Amino acid sequence: MNIIHLFTRYFHDVIIAVEAILANKMKSMLTALGIMFGVAAVISMLAIGKGAQQEVLEQIKLVGVNNIIVTPSETALGSPDAPSGGGIGSVKRFSPGLTLRDAEAIQAAIPTVNKVSPVISLNYHAVLNGKSYPVSLEGVSPYYFELLNVQLADGEIFTQDQSERGLPVCVIGDNIKNRFFSTEDPIGKYIKCGDTWLQVIGLIERRDFTASASDELGISSTDNKIFVPVKTMLLRFKDRARVDPEILESVTRAGANSTVSGDQAATKAEDQLDKIIIQVEETEHLGVTADIIKRMLLRRHSDIYDFEVTVPELLLKQQQKTNDIFNIVLGAIASISLVVGGIGIMNIMLASVWERIREIGTRQAIGASRKDIIVQFLSESTLISVSGGMIGIILGVIMARLINVMADIQTIVSVFSVLVAFGVSATVGIVFGYIPAKRAANQDPVESLRH
Template sequence: MKHIIYLFTRYFHDVIIALEAILANKMKSMLTALGIMFGVAAVISMLAIGKGAQQEVLEQIKLVGVNNIIVSPTETSLSSAESGTTGSGGNVRRYSPGLTLQDAEAIESAIPTVSKVSPVISLNYHAVLEGRSYPVALEGVSATYFELLNVNLVNGSVFSEQQSEGGLPVCVIGDNIKNRFFSTEDPIGKHIKCGDTWLEVIGLIERRDFTASASDEMGISSTDNKIFVPVKTMLLRFNDRARINPEVLESVARGGDGGNNSEASVVTATHQLDKIIVQVEATEHLSATADIVKRMLLRRHSDIYDFEVTVPELLLKQQQKTNDIFNIVLGAIASISLVVGGIGIMNIMLASVWERIREIGTRQAIGASRKDIIVQFLAESTLISVSGGMIGIILGVIMARLINVMADIQTVVSLFSVLVAFGVSATVGIVFGYIPAKRAANQDPVESLRH
């Protein structure tokens, strides 16, 4: 402790002299620190962009659910010419029913690595209550849907097994629906009309921050403007697109009847479901399970590829990896500014040594040691770089905010990036200030006084 106090009192005067020299040459000191300022600002803003991108990906993973596979339909026209199979009656057409509830049940029961499955049926409807009509997205889902996509309820409960299997008229509503129809009362137990069906509200979903890009890239959307009903309620009481399949099958069965043997008639697959969400027990099984799901559905759909299997989490992690590489490159480029700023400090300090050579000689003549001279010039360069770093931190935070507002790019300034920028700026001052300080300390006092 005594040694520390001694060092502080011994060299404190040298630091004061360095500070006075900086204040006496404000413009030169400010210009010297410019490189550090913009270097630190660039590093902070680039790290903020990287952190923002990482946070956005994590939010998207939360929105699409962890370890989820999404099976979505594709519009595929099925014709006799596409089948490539012939028989005694000419071309034999293959038929696919599209995505059905039976597909979802088969995936859940037959694949051991699958933990939960939820079919999804989406329709646009108008909700009506007391003469007020409001457009809503009506979705038929299973009770596990809310757990699969991390959707939390603030009140009430999800569908019970009896409500799901019986197709009862119950629903869980989003926050916007609550605010529109039940702004001053508890919606649980109340009824709301969709089409010709009155639905009892049994649950309320919490309001959820939503990343718009997730909708574009992963096919998901906010729950705030949705009404969720059991999937069998949707099929029984609203719309079951599979009901048209007998007509399509009859059209296929007629084959070339009607004098059109030479032309292949076209049949379009009708999908009962808009999506099947499959949750895998462990991340390492995602790719293998996705492949098994694809092969199973191909067999069930007569080898007709009228669906698409995607693994959002793997896609998002690949996107995060790309973002990380991009941000490392941006950070490295921004760090060059710090090196340039450090070289600028070294050049200015070397020039300052020659400008103040008489001052150095005078200090040495009155008893200053070489360590005193080193501390003085080292403190001067460090103070300049640290001051520039502090101003750069402020500029970096402002730049990150401007990028967020003007370019609509999510940015997050972390304490880590601020500490790194401040530490680097101090290190630059010490490293690039040592050579000028050493040069000043090695001056011959007699020669210095002759100048």
């Protein structure tokens, strides 16, 4: 009942405020400009932040949860913990490179490790019915698809038995299917890579892929790939672990030569694997497990740093933290324009009080109370601010879309950001409109009528 009474009591004051705004359209529009651009800036900045957060989450999905990635390094360096070489009698150290045995040792020896998948990548041409298409052939374990959240659209992944026996089976990406099996079901069909015919037993579901993920984390789209069991790759295609006799001969000669220094005596064979993906059971074990893996591989590789251990999730979380700080700074800068817009509203409303002092005196003379005057001017400032905020929301959505299209930066406008912007614009109108409204209400009716 009280709400209805208040609405009836002050509704006329709100109508007068609306009439004043319509009577001074240009001034009201200029007054609202600061709020418009402030709200637009806040929404677009929050959209950039939300887009960056979503991109990091997608990248985590691509690299898998709780994964550690071991890759060969370009150069073989001696361990800083190993005694420095040099001098008489030093022996040339030899590393076999990253091998399948390394992956098996990690799986067997470290209790915090859940699953392991070696990865071997080779470039081939897939051939079928006279059509040839360049593909990336990857030898992996059955765990690979689970570790990197790769989903199948049809068929199944190869079994443990197929993997152990090195059978010629494969799982293909979406582009391979479109290229060779556009009008038929590929499951059960055969495709030729090199001199080997592979039976298709699974089809990978197409998924969105960001180029930044490939650049920063060394991952790539599955659409142009053919996956085979890792032992199929080693038995039927190429095994780079077969050491060149020339390398063995050079190592033997270097060992016999007592004048070779330890700093010069580090060599490695060609890496059998291009990557080892290791999944850790718990996130809190990532750092410790990565350190254990590094120490184990150093022992297995004769204290030669010919590998790199990366924890993508930790890198991505650090990137997310940096993005959050950056977005807070951007949001704070954008919010300054809202404060400037609020100050503009207050200045215009203060000037408006002086311009309309006779109107204020007349209303007071015919019975308007101080509360009526406050409601009138407070309603006017709030309506100007809210109207500017609504226009700013539209501009913010447009700006976010333009940033997405023109700058190729992912932006996501959330309902939360729109509600926050709308609430802030209304609050700015109330806060910065109260002082002019209070001053108008405190005017002496007699003095006001003399102007």
